[in-house]
């Protein structure tokens with residue numbers, strides 16, 4: 630993988646590449662962004678660039694033994710840590726400390742990638758901080774976070790912060806076709822529903838139930854405005870919404886439909902998610918006012934909150950319908 634081949638966030642990738650090329654790379658980088666945005670991909674590309682035996686203008690060659698070992702996850706100087714259960718514990722950082730203070734085994738750098746670094750316990754963070762305060766010259770640490778605010782300010786201030794932003798759906802669509810052999814239609818849908826995160830789009834593409842769930846969510850979105858009664862709505866909704874995560878993902882899909890209706894109402898159709906359904910959206914849009922759209926979005930958000938707090942899903946959904954249509 631090369632910096633220039635990453636999907637989206639070109640500026641961030643180019644800046645990181647430039648630092649590595651000039652040899653001015655910092656000891657610690659904090660790569661922050663939502664799940665599936667490409668944090669790991671960027672960190673591994675940087676690791677390859679740092680380890681590569683024949684880098685070209687800051688890009689890893691991808692072919693030398695070092696590049697291959699990084700890609701295969703078996704480079705002796707590359708260490709990867711992620712959550713053990715729900716958090717990264719002090720012992721995990723302690724376990725790696727000795728390696729960070731020792732000389733690299735194989736090359737010029739010792740690289741530590743801490744995935745889900747925002748789940749480090751306070752003790753683990755304090756231990757890591759000590760390492761960052763007196764870093765060995767050869768050490769590079771990549772902290773990958775979804776919630777940067779959970780990292781100690783003293784760690785953040787010692788890191789170069791790289792914020793990864795959502796990627797254009799069109800770029801994700803092309804990436805899915807190019808690298809995952811997706812059909813035009815599948816790529817379009819997965820890209821549209823990925824909230825700008827390439828990794829999420831790939832997961833959707835591989836999820837056989839996704840298409841079915843999406844159809845159901847659109848039927849549900851329409852029924853929220855058009856069903857004649859609660860029983861009719863519940864019938865359209867169909868069986869159980871699955872576990873908490875599945876129910877939240879489902880409501881997100883329903884929300885995306887209303888967000889699209891709002892965008893169309895505001896004449897901002899270029900940003901819509903359900904791009905393969907524009908005709909149906911236009912028809913549905915004629916049946917609801919802007920006020921109704923906004924109210925429905927608000928109730929959907931409330932329903933998500935309630936489900937997040939473990940309220941009974943069936944009750945939350947019924948209640949939501951009655952509030953919207955009551």
Ligand SMILES: [Zn+2]
Pocket residue numbers: 680681682683684689690691692693694695696697
């Ligand atoms: Zn190489």
